[in-house]
Amino acid sequence: MPVPSKERVIALLSDLIHAKGFDLEDVNVVSAGKHSAVKVMVDREEGIDLDALPALSRDISEVFDGVSDFGEAPYILEVTTPGIDRPLTEERHWRRARGRAVRIELADEKVDGRVGVLADGVLTLVTRTKGVLATRSVALTDVVKAVVQVEFSRPKADEMELAGGVVDGRPAPADSDAIVNVEEPEEGVDK
Structure with a gap:
């Protein structure tokens, strides 16, 4: 079974990410056979220290493990911050x-x-x-x-x-x- 859509990932993660004090900036889902990937971009007012992203990544993995949307297909999860080239839109x-x-x-x-x-x-x-x-x-x-x-x-x-x-x-x-x-x-x- 392929990875879920961008909309489904947003629905799965929005509450968790906001509860952890982050803003969900974007989600990118790439289905590419055995090398599917889910990229979650977050940010917050006070900036993000080195320990925050691994902890959030573990929390997101637990959410994904608790639903059947991913099936048995492996995927790569990347939790990151927007780069400096992100357009200022909000x-x-x-x-x-x-x-x-x-x-x-x-x-x-x-x-x-x-x-x-x-x-x-x-x-x-x-x-x-x-x-x-x-x-x-x-x-x-x-x-x-x-x-x-x-x-x-x-x-x-x-x-x-x-x-x-x-x-x-x-x-x-x-x-x-x-x-x-x-x-x-x-x-x-x-x-």
Whole structure:
């Protein structure tokens, strides 16, 4: 019997994953004869440490072992986090990306900047043009596509200050004497 559909896997795992404090970001099911695979992507506000994914993987395996959907066919289970190339599509993605460099595609332009505070569906984007810092409000409904950019050096403190401060767990800016750390709001609480 082949592995179940993406929809069935989501139905099987949604409650468990949310109960463990994660968001279910995506599921990918590949049926390929003897080498079927189920890839489950999760994330959470506070990030994911090295011990969290193996524990969650064991819990997911127990759920799969408790149903007949998989039959006797072997499969590979991969529990992972979305990569840096994941498009920013949900408000929680934007919150988690605060302080990171991003490329945003709007209907008529592409804009590079640093993700700032998100409030009521409007993002503060910090931009630097010819050395001059500015902020720009961008409605998430206007975003066609957005992806976090890879940075090879730490951000400047002035950019991070305009972006709303350094989020706990992130590296301090290169000139960190000029900025303070901020705490993330609790789930569902806007700053």
